[in-house]
Amino acid sequence: MSLHILFPHLRGFRLLSSDREAKRLVLICERVTPTALCPVCGVIAHRIYSRDPRTAWDLSVQNVQVVLHLHVRKFYCDQPSCPRRIFAERLPQVTSPHGRFTFGLRESLAQLGREHGGAAGARSAQLQGLQATERSILRLMHALPLPPIAAPRIIGLDEWAWKRGQRYGAVVVDLERKKPIALLVDRSQQTVAHWLKGYPTIEYVARDRSKECAAAITEALPHATHVADRWHLAKNLTEHLDKVVSARWKQLTKAAGEAELPPEAVAASVPAHRPRQSPGEARYQQLLALREEGHPTRTIAKRLGVEQRTRKPLAGRGAWSLCWTTQTTTRGRSTGRRVICGSDGIPVSATAHSSGRS
Numbered sequence: 001m002s003l004h005i006l007f008p009h010l011r012g013f014r015l016l017s018s019d020r021e022a023k024r025l026v027l028i029c030e031r032v033t034p035t036a037l038c039p040v041c042g043v044i045a046h047r048i049y050s051r052d053p054r055t056a057w058d059l060s061v062q063n064v065q066v067v068l069h070l071h072v073r074k075f076y077c078d079q080p081s082c083p084r085r086i087f088a089e090r091l092p093q094v095t096s097p098h099g100r101f102t103f104g105l106r107e108s109l110a111q112l113g114r115e116h117g118g119a120a121g122a123r124s125a126q127l128q129g130l131q132a133t134e135r136s137i138l139r140l141m142h143a144l145p146l147p148p149i150a151a152p153r154i155i156g157l158d159e160w161a162w163k164r165g166q167r168y169g170a171v172v173v174d175l176e177r178k179k180p181i182a183l184l185v186d187r188s189q190q191t192v193a194h195w196l197k198g199y200p201t202i203e204y205v206a207r208d209r210s211k212e213c214a215a216a217i218t219e220a221l222p223h224a225t226h227v228a229d230r231w232h233l234a235k236n237l238t239e240h241l242d243k244v245v246s247a248r249w250k251q252l253t254k255a256a257g258e259a260e261l262p263p264e265a266v267a268a269s270v271p272a273h274r275p276r277q278s279p280g281e282a283r284y285q286q287l288l289a290l291r292e293e294g295h296p297t298r299t300i301a302k303r304l305g306v307e308q309r310t311r312k313p314l315a316g317r318g319a320w321s322l323c324w325t326t327q328t329t330t331r332g333r334s335t336g337r338r339v340i341c342g343s344d345g346i347p348v349s350a351t352a353h354s355s356g357r358s
């Protein structure tokens, strides 16, 4: 059987020997073409300088990894004007000049990385008989060429942090296809304008308030319409409202004081009729029962598993209230939580929302 039926990329090679080891199949091949092209001047070279062994890992056969031991030659370049005197012949169908994986293996591992990621891709490769580490798969995946960009018509241009607080670039999003299509190294007018000039099909640009971006769009796409994006519209509105409220703060507080409802209207934080008894109410009934039995507050709090002291009432009056409690941890950090308290200020619920305050 010819070598090229299973290994079409080895056309131009002759199989010298094969060896089946435990987990791999080793093929020793030599080049049979008599000449090679100089990679610098492109002239055909005939004189062989030496033969050097080279190893490349190939796709598996029957889940057995294939390893190629290739006898690669070095040639003299006889072109007088060429600066390269000796060169190693290239293997454009097999692998790159310094590659350890064949092109087929590189593509297969990169696809595994795209489908499964680094760690899972490495496990899948092992099941197929391919020996590759997680880092190798990620490196091959990142080396894949990006898909071509369809001509965008409506784009969004916004800030992008290469490293938060230190280095910022720009991200370009195709808003019709809802896909990011470019990451620019910085937000300078020159960089943004250079990218925009490559896409004259753009008609609308949603952007932030950067003056450099506005100038770049005007320079590269004078016909395009500028649109403020949704986040910056909300930001603009917030800032204007803040100015209006700040300027009329006295009048607003005075009007709010006149319109304040009587205290009894807001006192009831618990509805009069509830179809079921809540867990907090059950705990409160336990608390009342323990108090009637004459237990001190510390014992009651310990039995119910709640904090003993409350600090600050937050909302609610009468039989129930929402309070802020604080306690100090063993590391000396002060933490707090919101709890539901009874009329005497003792928490009856440890299940309210909690948060930390340092």
Ligand SMILES: [Zn+2]
Pocket (backbone or CB within 6 Å): 038, 039, 040, 041, 042, 043, 077, 078, 079, 082, 083, 084
């Ligand atoms: Zn040459």
